[in-house]
Amino acid sequence: MRTLLLGTPVLLKVRFHGRGGQGVKTSCRILGRAAFLTGYVAQDSPIYGAERRGAPVAGFTRIADQPILERGYIFDPHILIVMDETLLEDWMAKPLEGLVDGGIVFINTSHHQHFPETNNHYIVVEHNLTDEALDIIGKPVISAPAAAAAAKLTGVIEKQALLEATAEELYEIGLDDETIQKNLHVVSNVFEKVPTVPHRFNEAPAARRQVISLTVGKVVLHEISNMGNAYLRRTGNWRIFRPVVDYEKCTGCMICFIYCPDSVISLDEANKPVIDYDNCKGCMICMVECPLRAISAVREGKIVA
Ligand code: SF4
Ligand code: SF4
Known part of the structure; x- marks a missing residue:
């Protein structure tokens, strides 16, 4: 070497x-x-x-x-x-x-x-x-x-x-x-x-990058750079369809809570699912797994959060 x-x-x-x-x-x-x-x-x-x-x-x-x-x-x-x-x-x-x-x-x-x-x-x-x-x-x-x-x-x-x-x-x-x-x-x-350029790199430790927010018009864009900050990445805007729970049908069996791959379903006092729409990416696994068909897919933009 x-x-x-x-x-x-x-x-x-x-x-x-x-x-x-x-x-x-x-x-x-x-x-x-x-x-x-x-x-x-x-x-x-x-x-x-x-x-x-x-x-x-x-x-x-x-x-x-x-x-x-x-x-x-x-x-x-x-x-x-x-x-x-x-x-x-x-x-x-x-x-x-x-x-x-x-x-x-x-x-x-x-x-x-x-x-x-x-x-x-x-x-x-x-x-x-x-x-x-x-x-x-x-x-x-x-x-x-x-x-x-x-x-x-x-x-x-x-x-x-x-x-x-x-x-x-x-x-x-x-x-x-x-x-x-x-x-x-x-x-x-x-x-x-291309000329030969002598190296004069300063190897002082680079400042750790921080999360930078950019504003474009009214939209704030987050650039995620540091380790361990995935929780800041809002995946809710990946959704095409939004899972919507019909609480009349839901028995609180918790299956959707268990299957959600992103752990964005929490349970209320009655074990009924509460979906965090800021981070739900719309994979609809919860809908497929719900045994009572209590979750439906609603096209984004057709309902108001
Ligand atoms: S659609 Fe996917 S990410 Fe969203 S709550 Fe259901 S299982 Fe979780
Ligand atoms: S899987 Fe269906 S019935 Fe069970 S808690 Fe989730 S929405 Fe309710």
Whole structure:
């Protein structure tokens, strides 16, 4: 196993932000494989919201010289790869959030010096990946070029490993030889053109993220980030149908209380069920299990709570 360079964190974290269709998943996979082929331990994974072309997507690659115990979303990246500059203004994507002090932000942009905030807290590197891809591949496909930029900025990935990883990943997703060769050409160019940036990451512990509430019009949106806060996630708005108890039929047998997978049914003094509609997700298991058919499904919006 390779030892990470002096000045590089024990666990190097790279977060990609792109849009559905840009190949974020492939980018983080190429980087992870390139790290592995260079001799490191690597982990990569993407996260999608709604799986739609254009929707914000993020991907994560962790690189280390020892087993990686951390999993999931990278909240405190050392390197951010912003594959579409419009994401900088996207309040849902929030690509700069959590970047460690001294971190590196790479922006795929056609407007150099477009980003105003080069400051003491992070280093901005801009490059036009889209034009590179259009010139050689003929399409604005930047999954491999973005991985190349990230690989260069890590300072620890060997170019040959990057090229091998790119060829293997693109082959696995079914690209033909000619397209793979064109991608390798762009990857090689990007790896050479993106500058080497000395790492000055401040590894002071990042402040724990708090639950943030955003107000859009009259709607308050809660972003849940910390561990152990699932109780704050109101799943009531997932419902299409609302379970409604007919207390004339209900005998208080408690079966619905036992079967509710989310434990959102409580019992009153007479053992009659009381449903917490803020958290009832509308699975209707209670209705199916009720032996007296005392629970019915009412289309949401047709009754007033
Ligand atoms: S619909 Fe599902 S979540 Fe809601 S009360 Fe019934 S069993 Fe529980
Ligand atoms: S299962 Fe039906 S009868 Fe039993 S407590 Fe629930 S609603 Fe009432």
